[in-house]
Amino acid sequence: MSDAAPSAPPAVSLNGVGFEYGNTPVVQDATFDIESGAFVCMIGPNGGGKTTLLRLMLGLNRPARGTVRILGRPPGRVRRSIGYMPQHLQYDRAFPVTVRDVVRMGLIGCRGRGGARVREALETAGLYDRADTPFHRLSGGQRQRVLIARALVSGPQLLLLDEPTANVDPAAEEHLFDLLTRLNRRMTIVVVSHDLGFVSSAIDYCICVNRRVFTHPTREITGEKIEELYGGRLSAVRHEQTRTFPGGG
Numbered sequence: 695m696s697d698a699a700p701s702a703p704p705a706v707s708l709n710g711v712g713f714e715y716g717n718t719p720v721v722q723d724a725t726f727d728i729e730s731g732a733f734v735c736m737i738g739p740n741g742g743g744k745t746t747l748l749r750l751m752l753g754l755n756r757p758a759r760g761t762v763r764i765l766g767r768p769p770g771r772v773r774r775s776i777g778y779m780p781q782h783l784q785y786d787r788a789f790p791v792t793v794r795d796v797v798r799m800g801l802i803g804c805r806g807r808g809g810a811r812v813r814e815a816l817e818t819a820g821l822y823d824r825a826d827t828p829f830h831r832l833s834g835g836q837r838q839r840v841l842i843a844r845a846l847v848s849g850p851q852l853l854l855l856d857e858p859t860a861n862v863d864p865a866a867e868e869h870l871f872d873l874l875t876r877l878n879r880r881m882t883i884v885v886v887s888h889d890l891g892f893v894s895s896a897i898d899y900c901i902c903v904n905r906r907v908f909t910h911p912t913r914e915i916t917g918e919k920i921e922e923l924y925g926g927r928l929s930a931v932r933h934e935q936t937r938t939f940p941g942g943g
């Protein structure tokens with residue numbers, strides 16, 4: 695037996711990353727790591743570049759400069775280890791797709807029919823009893839949980855969620871947040887939000903994105919900091935930090 699296990703690479707590592715659409719810079723010199731097992735919120739104003747950063751992590755956008763590594767490897771090599779919940783789901787309400795069908799889409803490209811994995815993902819999301827319900831019959835919060843199940847079904851180590859609480863009521867938001875907190879016991883989670891109200895006790899730190907990127911322990915995200923970073927355009931943070939930021943004392 696070896697003396698000690700080699701330390702795990704960061705779940706996400708960006709080094710000097712730059713990206714633009716045409717001549718418009720969207721991400722400038724982004725350098726940060728997200729350690730394995732962290733629960734991180736990526737915040738910033740509309741158009742600040744949050745979705746673009748997620749797409750860089752997924753390998754859907756290629757950096758013009760710098761490097762992106764996921765679990766120590768280029769994103770394209772670890773695609774199955776990344777679960778992704780996009781901001782918008784385009785679907786035709788007239789198309790009779792069930793909850794089970796939507797979750798099964800997360801297995802496209804994987805071997806086998808994956809019935810047991812679909813069941814497990816739906817049970818985790820608390821929706822197995824709705825498996826045969828048409829997707830459009832669900833509430834907004836339930837639909838978001840189905841999309842989380844779809845992101846989970848391939849067994850990811852890293853879960854990326856783009857605005858999971860957009861258009862859901864406070865009770866559904868609480869429910870989603872509880873689910874993510876439970877999932878964080880077994881995977882790294884990065885949640886994008888343009889609303890600082892999402893930041894709470896379970897979040898280790900925030901990555902503030904406004905073309906440039908700054909990382910802050912959650913407890914440091916004060917009204918003054920927001921004013922300084924964004925001119926006060928974000929709503930107030932809930933100060934409920936109870937977990938210790940790694941290395942932050």
Ligand SMILES: Nc1ncnc2c1ncn2[C@@H]1O[C@H](COP(=O)(O)OP(=O)(O)OP(=O)(O)O)[C@@H](O)[C@H]1O
Nearest residue numbers: 715720738739740741742743744745746747781888
């Ligand atoms: N496909 C594209 N082609 C050209 N410009 C784009 C494209 N996608 C995004 N942009 C622009 O890049 C900038 C960053 O967009 P991005 O979606 O990453 O921001 P965001 O922080 O996620 O915003 P939001 O909170 O509104 O979702 C914006 O100015 C946006 O208009």
